[in-house]
Amino acid sequence: MPAVLFRSGNDNPVAWREALTKRIPGLDLRVYPDIGNPEEIDFALVWKAPRGTFNGMTNLKAICSLGQGVDHIFDDPDLPDGPQIVRIVDPWMARAMAEWVLLQVLRFHRQGPAYEQAQKDRRWIKLDAEETSTRRIGIMGMGALGAEAARVISALGFDVAGWSRSRKDIPGVRSFAGTEEMDAFLGRTDILCCLLPLTPETTDLIDAGMLGKLPSGAFVVNSGRGAQLVEEDLLAALDSGHIAGAALDVFRVEPLPETHPFWTHPRVQVWPHVSAQTNADSAADQIAENIRRLRAGQDLLNTVGRGRGY
Ligand code: NAP
Ligand code: GLV
DSSP, X not given: OXXXXXXXXXXXXXXXXXXXXXXXXXOOEEETTOOOOGGGEEEEEEESOOTTTTTTOTTOOEEEESSSOOHHHHTOTTOOSSSEEEOOXXXXXXXXXXXXXXXXXXHXXXXXXXXXXXXXXXXXXXXXXXXXXXXXXEEEOOSHHHHHHHHHHHHTTOEEEEEESSOOOBTTEEEEESGGGHHHHHHTOSEEEEOOXXXXXXXXXXXXXXXXXXXXXXXXXXXXXXXXXXXXXHHHHHHHTSEEEEEESOOXXXXXXXXXXGGGOTTEEEXXXXXXXXXXXXXXXXXXXXHHHHHHTOOOSSEEOTTTOO
């Protein structure tokens, strides 16, 4: 009887056991480190599993990310070649992410940081309010998360554009595609929101060169992955005044070290990687379905191409 491995320092194994055994009664779910004979594992459910986790799992056929991102799986130099890689694609998470990105867009649009400072200083100030239709939002990454964020923000009347590898057709959202259209995308972006997956192409993408192509006074919102942002370049752009503020949910090192300058920077808001957290209740259906499909020899849902990396 094959078994499922669960290994995550982030997700609650009790909630996952309950959610999965409700859908597959009798499921043999083995929570690391109590995995028994590794040769019995055919499906692994992981988040940031350390190098070597899959050693000895000679019958492993699928590795599923406990999140929408899979960079933590491809990061393992010992990743076995055979198993298919699958991920969660959960409308619940897309809605949560859209809420978070909208929250940041509205905070910057309505001059939240200036009013927050004024309150600290006990100053009663009134600043000009800009129209939503003239505030240009640019979303990098127009996949399951970015496309939903674009739809939600566009519905409020903002001028929204998306940037992705391939062209998109979302009503009311202008599509820019590929590196050749990136400069045009950046040049019309007042609030840049990153929802890209981490791959070799997107690592260090948001650097001084890219930030310099945004209009002066632009804002940066990152909830993709920390390694997409060159942190020193953002700090320099904030200090020069070219970038007016940033809201960051992901960092190169997580948890963000206590001494990191982002914690105390007056124009940076730090969030502890919570913009779209995995929810066992909403994601368990698709994972249970994939376990069933694997064992029935059927095609899996939400597969990730190893070549593409996302
Ligand atoms: P997805 O559905 O795979 O979409 C990825 C998007 O990025 C696609 O539109 C893709 O373009 C685009 N893209 C990838 N590489 C690109 C490149 N080199 N140049 C231009 N565009 C590129 O991914 P998703 O489900 O939306 O998730 C995106 C990422 O969000 C995850 O990988 C993860 O890092 C992050 N995330 C963060 C949190 C959080 O709590 N902070 C939660 C969940 C996910 P095409 O459409 O043309 O392929
Ligand atoms: C969270 O960061 C995810 O990838 O789901």
